[in-house]
Amino acid sequence: MTVFRQGFFALLMGCIVVLSGCKANIEDYAQAQPKLDIFTWFAGDSVAYGMVQDHSNxxxxxxTVKIRGDVAGDTLTLHEDFVYDDGEKQTRVWHIRKxxxxxxxxxxGDIIGTATGHSAGNAFNWKYVMDVKSGGSTYRLTFDDWIYQQDEQHLFNVTSLTKFGVEVARMSIFFEK
Structure with a gap:
């Protein structure tokens, strides 16, 4: 390997190491207020508005999603009714346990395996895998949701959708009580 190639390879590996350490950590939000308690926030009725963007933005x-949350002990059940701009309707029922x-x-029902989540301060990080249909094909994607409480009535959510670790889409959602 030439000196140039060795130097280029070392620089490339250094960039990969640095960039892989640039992900947010839930503990970064430990002091952020207001403190988000997803059981309290999602109890009752709420509505969400969202969009999906592809890899080119x-x-x-x-x-639009109408959401009803019911809390029983250590379990939050979220009933989500989606209506998409093309008229498609979809229902998802989450059973979330603390x-x-x-x-x-x-x-x-449509989540592969079990989702995992962590909360700190005003943030909640939720990770799961789901099969997504697009253009006549189905893709198994990993969802990395970051939900932030703005105030008592509003949450913001930014989700990275990845395939083999590469972001293929991004979803933004605005929740309102």
């Missing part, structure tokens, strides 16, 4: 879908260590797990 082009908006590809818009949707564990003794303060973390969360969740299941829903």
């Amino acid at each position: 082009k908006q590809t879908r818009r949707f 564990l003794a260590d303060g973390s969360y797990t969740g299941t829903a």
Whole structure:
């Protein structure tokens, strides 16, 4: 390997190491207020408005979601009714459990396996895998949701959708009580 190639390879590996350490950590939000308690915030009725953008940031879908949250002990059940801009309707029912260590797990009919979540300050990070249909094909994507409480009535959510670790789409959602 030439000196140039060795130097280029070292620089490339250094950039990968640095960039891989640039992800947000839930503990970065430990002091942020107002403190988000998803069981309290989602109890009752809320509505959300969202959009999906592809890898080039082009908006590809818009949707509205009516949400009803019911809390029973350590479980939050979210009934989500989606209506997309093309008329498609979809329902998802989440069963989210708060564990003794303060973390969360969740299941829903169209989610692959179990979702995991962590909360700190005004933020909640929720990760799961789901099969997504697009253009006649189905893609298994990893969702990395970051939900932030703005005030008592509003939440913002930014989600990275990845395939093999590469972001293929981004979703933004605005929740309102």
